[in-house]
Amino acid sequence: xxxxxxxxxxxPSVGGAKSVTAQGTTLGAALDDFFRRYSAVREQIIAADGxxxxxxxxxxxxQDVRYLQGLATPLAPDATITLLxxxxxxxx
Amino acid sequence: MGDASRxxxxxxxxxxxxxxxxxxxxxxxxxxxLVVVDVREQHEWNDGHLPxxxxxxxxxxxxxIEEKVPDKTAPVLLYCAGGVRSLxxxxxLQQMGYRNVISxxxxxxxxxxxxxxxxxxxxxxxxxxxxxxxxxLVPEVGEAGQAKLLQARVLLIGAGGLGSPAAYYLAAAGVGxxxxxxxxxxxxxxxxxxxxHNTSRIGKPKVASAKETLSALNPDxxxxxxxDRLTKANVLDLISQYDVILDGTDNFPTRYLLNDASIIANKxxxxxxxxxxxxxxxxxKPFEGPCYRCLFPAPPPPELAxxxxxxxxxxxxxxxxxxxxxxxxxxxxxxIGEPLVGRLLMYDALAEEFNELRLFRRPDxxxxxxxxxxxxLPTYEDVCAV
Numbered sequence: 001x002x003x004x005x006x007x008x009x010x011x012p013s014v015g016g017a018k019s020v021t022a023q024g025t026t027l028g029a030a031l032d033d034f035f036r037r038y039s040a041v042r043e044q045i046i047a048a049d050g051x052x053x054x055x056x057x058x059x060x061x062x063q064d065v066r067y068l069q070g071l072a073t074p075l076a077p078d079a080t081i082t083l084l085x086x087x088x089x090x091x092x
Numbered sequence: 093m094g095d096a097s098r099x100x101x102x103x104x105x106x107x108x109x110x111x112x113x114x115x116x117x118x119x120x121x122x123x124x125x126l127v128v129v130d131v132r133e134q135h136e137w138n139d140g141h142l143p144x145x146x147x148x149x150x151x152x153x154x155x156x157i158e159e160k161v162p163d164k165t166a167p168v169l170l171y172c173a174g175g176v177r178s179l180x181x182x183x184x185l186q187q188m189g190y191r192n193v194i195s196x197x198x199x200x201x202x203x204x205x206x207x208x209x210x211x212x213x214x215x216x217x218x219x220x221x222x223x224x225x226x227x228x229l230v231p232e233v234g235e236a237g238q239a240k241l242l243q244a245r246v247l248l249i250g251a252g253g254l255g256s257p258a259a260y261y262l263a264a265a266g267v268g269x270x271x272x273x274x275x276x277x278x279x280x281x282x283x284x285x286x287x288x289h290n291t292s293r294i295g296k297p298k299v300a301s302a303k304e305t306l307s308a309l310n311p312d313x314x315x316x317x318x319x320d321r322l323t324k325a326n327v328l329d330l331i332s333q334y335d336v337i338l339d340g341t342d343n344f345p346t347r348y349l350l351n352d353a354s355i356i357a358n359k360x361x362x363x364x365x366x367x368x369x370x371x372x373x374x375x376x377k378p379f380e381g382p383c384y385r386c387l388f389p390a391p392p393p394p395e396l397a398x399x400x401x402x403x404x405x406x407x408x409x410x411x412x413x414x415x416x417x418x419x420x421x422x423x424x425x426x427x428i429g430e431p432l433v434g435r436l437l438m439y440d441a442l443a444e445e446f447n448e449l450r451l452f453r454r455p456d457x458x459x460x461x462x463x464x465x466x467x468x469l470p471t472y473e474d475v476c477a478v
Contacts, residue, residue, distance in 0.1 A: 008367045008403070018443075055392035062450050082449060084436070086344070086388040 002030045002079040009085060013040045022081070027060060028071035030081060044085060057084040101176065108182035110197040113206045116169055120144075126167045129157070131181045132200070136173060140210045142203065145171075150181050157185065164189045171196035171203070214239035220312065224266050232428045238266060242312075244425045247271040247334035249322055249350060251298040253410030254340030254364045256288040258418040263306040263313055265422060270306065271334055273318040274298045285407040322346050324471050327353040336421050337361045340414070344391040345472045351376065351384040352466040355459050360424055360431075364417040366405050369441040371413035374432050374451065375420050378460060381433035382451045385459040391472050409441055 001021045006014050014020060020037075024030030035042045047053045051070070058065045059082040065073045075081075093101075111119065119126055120142075130141050131150040141147065148156050150172070161168060168190055170178035178195040185193045196203065204210060216224070216235060220242070227233040227241075244267050248255045251274040259270055276298050278289040286298075293301040299317035306315050320326065322341075327349055331337055337354060339361050341347055354361045360377040363384070376383045416437065423429045436449045459466040 008370055054389055057387055059449050062448055064450065064452060067452055082447075084387075084449065086392050 001077065002075050002081055004030070004034055005080060005082045007083055007085055010041055010044060010083065013044075014038045025075055026071065027058065027065055027073040027075060027081065030075055030079075031071070045083065055086050058082070059084065101179065104179040104183050107186065108179050109194045110175070110179070111169070111194055112197050113203040113208055116171075116194075116196050116203075117208055119167075119169070123167060126169055127161050128169045128171070129161065130200075131170055131172050131178055136200075138213060138215055140204070140212045141200070142171065143209055143211045150177050153181055153184055154188065157188070157190075161190075165191055167192040167194065169194045169196060172199045174201055175199040214243055216242075220266070223310075223312065227265070233426060237426045237428075240425055241266050241422070242268040244336070245269040245271070245334040246336050246338060246421055246425075247273070247331060248338045248340060249346065250274050250340035250342070251286075251288060251302040252276070252282065252340060252342075253285045253366065253405065254414040254417060255338070256286045256302070257411045257414035258338050258340070258421070259302060259306060260288060260309065261415060261418045262421060263310045263315070265418075266310065266312060267421075267425070268312075269314045269316065269334075271316040271318060271330070272299045272302050273320055273322055273330065274302075275319060275321045285405065285410050287411070322349060324349060328357060331359050332357050334359065336424050338417050338421055339363045340417075347384060348391065348469075349471055352459050352469050354378060355383055355464070355466040362417045362420045362424070364413045366409050366413050367403055369406050369409060371409055371416075371439045371441075372436055373413060373416045373420065373439070374436045375424070377424075377431070377433045382453045383457065383460045385469075386454040386457045386461075387451060389454075389458055406441060412439060412441070 001023055003019050004022050005019050006017055011017060020034065022030040022034045024033050031045065045053055045056055052058055052065070060068060060073050060075065060079055120128060128142055128145040130137055130145045130147045131153060133149055137147050146160050148160055168185060170181050170185070170193065172178040175195060175197045178199060182193040182195045213236065216238060221228065224238045227238050228235055246262055246267050246269070248259050248270065251259065251272045255272065255274070259272060262270060278293045278296050278298055278301050280294055282289060283291065288302040288305045289298065297319045299319050303315040303317040306313070322330070331353055337350065337359055339347070339350055341350065350361060354376065355378050358378050360375060362375050364373050365371065375381065420431055423431050434451050436451055438447045438449065453460065455461055458464055458469055
């Protein structure tokens with residue numbers, strides 16, 4: 001079961017959880033499992049053509065999946081998935 | 093010089109190769125492996141030396157050279173004032189196992205007579221030696237490092253939550269010139285975290301307040317207070333005047349504007365952001381690691397920018413993140429350690445946990461990729477303001 005780290009800006013869409021678990025042997029399968037429970041997050045992560053949105057980076061463990069196999073990236077049972085959306089948040 | 097001295101020198105000359113200054117200059121330019129070592133005394137070094145030379149006075153040669161030049165197969169060019177002490181030092185190095193030692197004939201005197209370039213190190217005053225004494229005791233900083241800091245110029249974008257702790261410590265560390273750009277005035281709601289300001293300065297421009305605080309802490313440095321916003325019209329001219337940029341901005345337009353300009357001007361940007369209990373830090377060093385557009389080629393449309401509302405932040409959090417940024421700035425200025433280039437550090441204050449993600453350059457990045465034209469990229473309206 002993979003752990004999905006939820007960035008602060010998306011937590012309101014998942015009931016405030018900092019992380020959730022997701023089942024799947026690939027990143028795509030684990031995200032589908034996640035979206036089944038939290039459908040509102042899907043449009044933040046997945047573009048209209050079904051690929052990962054340009055406005056978010058997705059990491060499996062510490063690796064950017066763009067340089068692995070994208071949504072087909074295989075997941076180890078204890079994998080950690082991190083979502084990194086573009087954030088305006090700074091501190092001026 | 094007596095007979096014994098002459099004999100020693102003749103033997104050294106037969107054992108150690110010599111280069112004249114012009115040949116030495118060519119070799120320095122061509123051979124990236126060549127290590128240049130100045131064996132003169134401290135006062136001679138202080139009056140000027142070859143650029144990029146290491147300083148190991150001959151009296152400390154046996155004790156210090158292996159620490160400063162660990163690779164005994166590397167070519168080592170030694171010089172002194174006239175070419176005699178460096179010949180004898182060369183023999184010492186050969187006895188210690190250095191295999192490729194050269195002495196510069198005629199020494200520093202011949203080098204300067206040939207009109208070749210030199211550097212004069214900044215000399216610390218007695219007051220500076222006292223103020224920065226704890227830095228001088230750290231081998232990775234020392235007098236040369238402190239001199240680098242005093243000659244360095246750092247621009248902070250924003251004199252707020254991140255800029256406050258970063259500027260405060262960079263000023264204390266003796267970073268010689270700090271530029272602060274911010275168009276806002278001090279507001280009561282800032283004081284929970286923006287420690288450069290105080291209650292009596294509410295309504296005053298932040299950069300003026302910041303300058304007052306920083307100058308009181310360290311009158312040894314120059315603070316350029318720039319009461320303005322970063323715009324397309326001023327960004328390139330401004331960042332070109334500084335060595336490192338610390339990004340404490342809070343909006344997409346400025347972040348992209350700064351990113352593209354930093355690629356054009358080839359300036360490293362130490363990026364930080366905070367949100368409630370969490371923060372992120374990375375270093376965007378042009379052409380050595382990814383830039384902001386490698387991560388996010390364009391800002392999200394308003395409907396996908398979920399973080400525009402005032403989100404709140406734990407007051408101490410920008411302190412932690414701003415000081416991580418200040419640490420990265422000092423590492424970049426001194427050329428020490430492993431800066432967060434190509435790594436994003438994520439801090440979770442509630443879990444008291446740090447995690448790291450690896451970031452890569454996009455070959456097709458519109459700002460720093462192979463066929464990029466950062467000067468042609470669009471600027472943006474603030475998606476949060478739409």
